[in-house]
Amino acid sequence: MTADALINPQAGGVPGFNPDAGARLVSPAVGLSETPAVGAHPTFVVIEPGQARAVIGFGDKRLRGLSLALDGAQPQVVADVDATPIAGVADIGGKGVLIGTDGGTLLRLDGSDVTTLASTDGAWIGQIAVHTDKSGEAGLRAFAAGKSMTVLDGEGSVVLTSDDHPSTVAGLSFSPDGTKIAAAHYDGVTVYTLTDAKQKPVRLDWHGSHTAVAWSPNGKFIVTAMQDKEMHCWRWKDKTGMRMSGYPSKIRALTWTADGGYVAASGADTVTSWDCSGKGPSGKPPLEFGYVYNGIVMQVAAHPTDGVVAGGYSDGTVMIGTVEQETAMIARPSSGSAISGLAWTADGTTLVAADEQGAIAVMRMKEALVS
Amino acid sequence: MEAAKVPVTLITGYLGAGKTTLLNRILTEQHGKKYAVIVNEFGEEGIDNELVVDADEEIFEMNNGCICCTVRGDLIRIISTLMKRADAFDGMIIETTGLADPAPVVQTFFVDEDVQAKVSLDAVVTVVDACHFLDAVDEEHELAEQVAFADIILLNKTDLVDADKLNAVKAKITGLNKMAKIIETVNSGAPIEEVLDRGAFDLSRVLEFEPGLLDEEDDHEHDEDIISVSLTTDTPIEPEKFSNWIRGFIMERGVDVLRTKGILNLSGQDNRYVFQGVHMVMDSAWGAPWDSASRSSRLVFIGRNLDETELNSAFQACTVAA
Ligand SMILES: [Zn+2]
């Protein structure tokens, strides 16, 4: 049972958009401001609560912050770290930033203070995940280094640790209720129950290298991106697997729309979104928007509330589109440098993108995206 | 505006052959240049470099069901991450374990988009211990594979063998791989310029063969052994016939074919058509124009279970005369 739909590269294009005319105008619905390239490679973009600041990790071992006030501010170095920050997510309750480094340290940035929460024998911490519980104050942190994965509680005590994976862990995702965590690796995903140590982990098998994992916000599906230019989706209830293939490029990023209705992915020349209402994406082709001539989607980020997804492309273009209507607008024109980080503010009014040269684009929505 | 790709040198060879000695020689002699070194095991000999990354040798099959279509997942992750660092590397050097199959490493550079975008495989350098090679090659099939994959072979420790044994080792190596350049060394002391910046996988430099290597001295090995087969014709090749044949052959027999290189005189074309392959991964481009003198098509396969007679008649059947 597969959803083997071939992607139609022409579908979902911007109406009236002629790739040869060079008419790459930013939509009047978007206020774009952009900072000059830093000259270092961004590794992640995280937006702090209150939406005052975006924090961007860079390959020059620096964390830079950018005020989102659109007042012409330039990125400022917030902290220097002693290894390259290679993974970053908002920390528990959205307060601070959790960072993994290629020096094997798990760091927490608070303001401009960096503290070390955990460290390995030097193995790179390339995967991290955070769960915040209903109180908004407490939660869990997870990190993976090599084959090993560890979950810590808010106080830093180990909740669970496992190295029973056939390869390096390439992705981590908490279930929306925080009772489970999924670890992606070669040949599948391992799901651990955090609330009951005696419960055996569940292995979801599918041959090949799984390089990212995302649990749907409604808890019904686990989706992975694969080295093999496809995605895999398991329905958690009965562990049925579904294959989503036909991509021209490998899939680097996945994102779920806020209601869990669609999972959107990079890897094509449009943003592709699979309908995961009901039993899952089987038998249905993906919806598409935002065709970019000679571009491939590198990053995707779902809007925090609406059925809207942002896509960052290999040529530096950023598109914002409605999933179901398959319409798109240009939020940032091509810079020639691939988008390597993309994040929405919690209220969905502002999108921040960073390209490989270290230019940071702040895009303010002037009107509601879905009427 | 594409930045120059960082060249990657792959050093393979059996344990104790002198891989790390070669690596340290490169690092010492190229001082002032910045290298990232990726190793699979820390040997007894230390590595004299600021950045040494320990790899895990994670061999991932692509899910097309084929056993030869593999990549090194750890290298994809390591190289992609290293290329985000601010360090401007002059090169990367990967040293494999003694028993590593070079194919997954080599294929990684042709299969993964992120790796392909930032770095390029420069050459496979295999260090051979002249003293122990003849005994070891029959015991460990990986050793024959490492030689078969090589662009450059450092025939090392030549001071420890007499002339007869050295000739026997050379004959064995040539039987396995007619394409590689053999450099005889003591203590891995090869001139660095003969090891680095070779562009061995650069299609514009494919088959700049030294003529001697193509002389047909047919010393047939057993069919299950790795051999090199080189085919030539002066009659122009019919593109469609050739394309159909080579695709079919590689689909069917790619598991057995370790490396392929070809330079073709396609009928009606002024330029050379060059291609190369590793198992089932193929890469091709138009090369330099032919000069009027000779327009010989040349094709080399290195692999197992290759029947030279059969391959030759299939190749000759692709000419316009056939
Ligand atoms: Zn294969």
Ligand SMILES: [Zn+2]
């Ligand atoms: Zn024979």
